[in-house]
Structures are given as C-alpha cells and as structure tokens.
Amino acid sequence: MIWEIDEKKVVIEGLDAAGRPDPAYAAALGLLQAPSGRRAVAGVCDLVGWLLLQLPLWLGAVPLLLKLAGGSISPYGFINHPGFVLAVVMAAVSVVFSLVYCVVQLVMHGLRGMTIGKAITGIRTVDVRTLERPGFGRVLLRSLILLAASLVPLLLPVFLASPLFDAARRGRGWHDRATGVWLIDVRGGLDPFDEKRLRVARKMVKAAPAAERAVLPSLATPSDSRAQPEYRPGSRISAGVLGVARPHSANERPAVGLSQATAPVPPASTDAGRPVLGGFRPAGPTPSAPARAPLADQGLVADVPVTPSPVPPQIPPVQESRPQPTASPVRNPTVQPGPTVQPGPTAQPESAPQSTAEQASASAGVPPVRASAPAVRYALRLDSGESILVAGPVLLGRNPDATPHPGARAIPLADASRSLSKTHMLVRPVPGGVAIVDCGSTNGSGLFHDGVEYSVTAGTPAMAVEGDTIRLGDRRATVVRV
Structure with missing residues (x-):
C-alpha cells in the first residue's frame, strides 16, 4: 500500500512563470x-x-x-x-x-x-x-x-x-x-x-472575464426617424388580428388596425346588403338592408339605405350568426342618406368574441371597461436561497438602521466574511424593476447586467431589472419577478 501525503503548498498569487512578482x-x-x-x-x-x-x-x-x-x-x-x-x-x-x-x-x-x-x-x-x-x-x-x-x-x-x-x-x-x-x-x-x-x-x-455577446441584426425601428425600415414586425390590435404598422411622419397620428388593408372584393359586385366574410360576398339577390359604412375617426358604423343589385351565383350562401351592434351617435356624422352607395374596398377586421357585459355596453353605446392587469412585483433571491419581497422600501445590511429612511423595512443579512456594512443598501420598487441605492458602504456595491458588472456610486440610484444580479460586499442577490 502506498500512502500519499497531501502537502499543502502555499500558492502565491501574482507571480509569473519564473516565480518573480508580476x-x-x-x-x-x-x-x-x-x-x-x-x-x-x-x-x-x-x-x-x-x-x-x-x-x-x-x-x-x-x-x-x-x-x-x-x-x-x-x-x-x-x-x-x-x-x-x-x-x-x-x-x-x-x-x-x-x-x-x-x-x-x-x-x-x-x-x-x-x-x-x-x-x-x-x-x-x-x-x-x-x-x-x-x-x-x-x-x-x-x-x-x-x-x-x-x-x-x-x-x-x-x-x-x-x-x-x-x-x-x-x-x-x-x-x-x-x-x-x-x-x-x-x-x-x-x-x-x-x-x-x-x-x-x-x-x-x-475572475474570468465575461464572454462577449455576438452582435445580432436588429429588427427594431432605426434611430433616424426619416429612414424607412425595410421590414417591421407585426403587432396585435385590440381585436386580436395581426396588423402591419405603416411608416408615418412625426406630425401624423398612425391609424390603428387594418385601415390601410385592401380586401379582395370583385369590382363587379355591388351587393352591400350582406356582411363581407373573408373578402367575398354571398351570392343571390338579397332584400334591401341598411349597409354599414365605416367611420375612421370613431371606429363605429352608421345605417345607410342602399339599392340591392343581383349578383350571379358564385359561392354558396354563408350565414352570419354573430349579432351586429346597433349604430351609436357620433360626434361629427358625415354620412347622409342618398342614392346607391358602393361599398368601399376596406374590410372591417373580425372582432374577437365579446362577453355578455361587453355586448350590453356596446348596445348601450358605452365603451366596455376592462379590468386592469394585476401589478407586477419583484423580489430579491439571495445566494443562500432566501427571497425578499420588494413591495416597498427595503433596507439591507448587517444590522440596518432605518432611522434615516422613514418607512423602509430593515432586514439584517447573515455575513460570515463581514463584507456587509451595518446599513449597506436601500432597495425600493419602481416600474419595470427595482431601484438600488448604496448607503455609503465600506466594500461597495455592484450590478451585474448581461454578464458585465457595473459599479454603483454611493447615494446614486441605479435601475435593476429582472434577471440582474446585485452585489452587496461578498453577497449576491438576483432580481426575480413574483
């Protein structure tokens, strides 16, 4: 049997290959x-x-x-x-x-x-x-x-x-x-x-330096407002239909929805009595019915009597079962009854299913009121596995004193290496994350964002978002969403 003795050799940092100080x-x-x-x-x-x-x-x-x-x-x-x-x-x-x-x-x-x-x-x-x-x-x-x-x-x-x-x-x-x-x-x-x-x-x-991230092509709008992007990703409108944002000038208010989309309606069709489904109209003569003319500024419709025209049968008739909201008064009505009105090339997007409360609000001419989304809260997950909810101002340190910070909740943290100051950092919630303020600590504070550490100046607030890591002396805390 061979016994190996583990000799604890003292490793001196900062020496070159020849053993000389670097x-x-x-x-x-x-x-x-x-x-x-x-x-x-x-x-x-x-x-x-x-x-x-x-x-x-x-x-x-x-x-x-x-x-x-x-x-x-x-x-x-x-x-x-x-x-x-x-x-x-x-x-x-x-x-x-x-x-x-x-x-x-x-x-x-x-x-x-x-x-x-x-x-x-x-x-x-x-x-x-x-x-x-x-x-x-x-x-x-x-x-x-x-x-x-x-x-x-x-x-x-x-x-x-x-x-x-x-x-x-x-x-x-x-x-x-x-x-x-x-x-x-x-x-x-x-x-x-x-x-x-x-x-x-x-x-x-x-510590090993963080690897540089590869620069990926951006699909965002260019910083120059005069430059027209070749491609802009789609966005959702309130009806749940994907729309395409069109370029606009600085003084022009962009239209929301599919106001610029063109429906593939045959030019020979003059049937305005039935709703347009998928860009086609049902075949066959229909009785006279009020047509819905879009009003761009309010997104409402007004009843306009039109004269029906016979259309040769092309597609089997399609029944529309969804109730149509009644017309509501508009501020500046511009549609007047008159002779035959040809339907425009624009197609109204199909709205999402409405609840009973929304249908009642639409029939009464009152826009529906939607419940606001719950507020997003954040917490600090410490390197020891504990979590601290940041619902209000939180004062962290070895034995924090909340007297200079009225309303702050003092939370003492365990620190075996004694790298934390007595009152080390103030954390408070802000929209999109938390704000951290170093209270003049001895060993300082840092913020890791995308693998890069940024120093936190004492007394100057710094923004920390979800996924960032905060350094308090030798302790670490990660910002998580609750």
Missing part, C-alpha cells in the same frame, strides 16, 4: 508605488523624531563632557562635579528613549509596514512577492544596510537616490531589492493591510 498583477489590484518626494519626507520625519530624543543627552551631558575633553576639569573633578549626577540621568533618559523608539519603529514596520514618518505620509512597506506584511527580519536587515551605508562617506545618498533609477519603474532602491520589499502609496491606491478590500480585489482580478 507588476501587472499589482497594478490590476490597484497598488501604486510610493512617490519619491513623500518617501524623503517620511525619512526626514523619522530622523527628526530620533533627534528630539537626543535633546536630554545634548543639553545635560554633552557640556560636561566637552569640559573634560578640553582639559578644563580633571577626571576626578568630572566625577565629583555637582552636575555629574544630572548628566548621567539625562544621558540615560536619551539612551532608553532612543532604544524604545527604535524597537517600536521596527515592530510597527514589520507588522504593519509603517513607521511614524510613513504613517504621516501615507506610505506602507510590503513583501514584493506576497503583497503582505514584510516581517521583522526584512525591515531589520534593511535598517542595518542603511546604517552600514551611512558609515561610508557619500554612500548613503547614493542608496537613498537609487529608487529613481529602478529599471522596473517600481521605485525600488538597492536596499529594497536586497530585502525583497516594496514601498506603496495607500492614499491614492489600495491599502493591502485592509484584508477585506484586498480579498475582494484578488477575487475581481482572478
């Missing part, structure tokens, strides 16, 4: 190199702090030492001098404070990547390979290199100016490359010591 990966995360001017200011701040701690030594002990060195007093007089005890105390204070200052600087630099001067100027030191804290050993070795360079005349300025001549253009000096560290700017770029933001940035860089 500058493009750091730039994608949002890391920026520290400017040379601020690096110099940080060094001056650290030096000034160390010099201030030497004041007790220079004021209390150095004058007495200068007297001893100049021969003003003997060694016996130096020891028995009245200010000898004070000089020793002042020198001890400077030495102790200087040691504490150096230890604190080294510990802060190794654990948090900053000294007092770097904290003031917004600079951090990180391990160039892992982009994490440099460690106590690296910063101690870096300090010893600078200390050794200061012992050689003119060598320390060369070391301090070496970041200006970095071939990789990352601002790393000789002492930085020798210890494997990198100084970055946290004011203008990402702070790698903010673990949440660094984790989110690594996820965004590691």
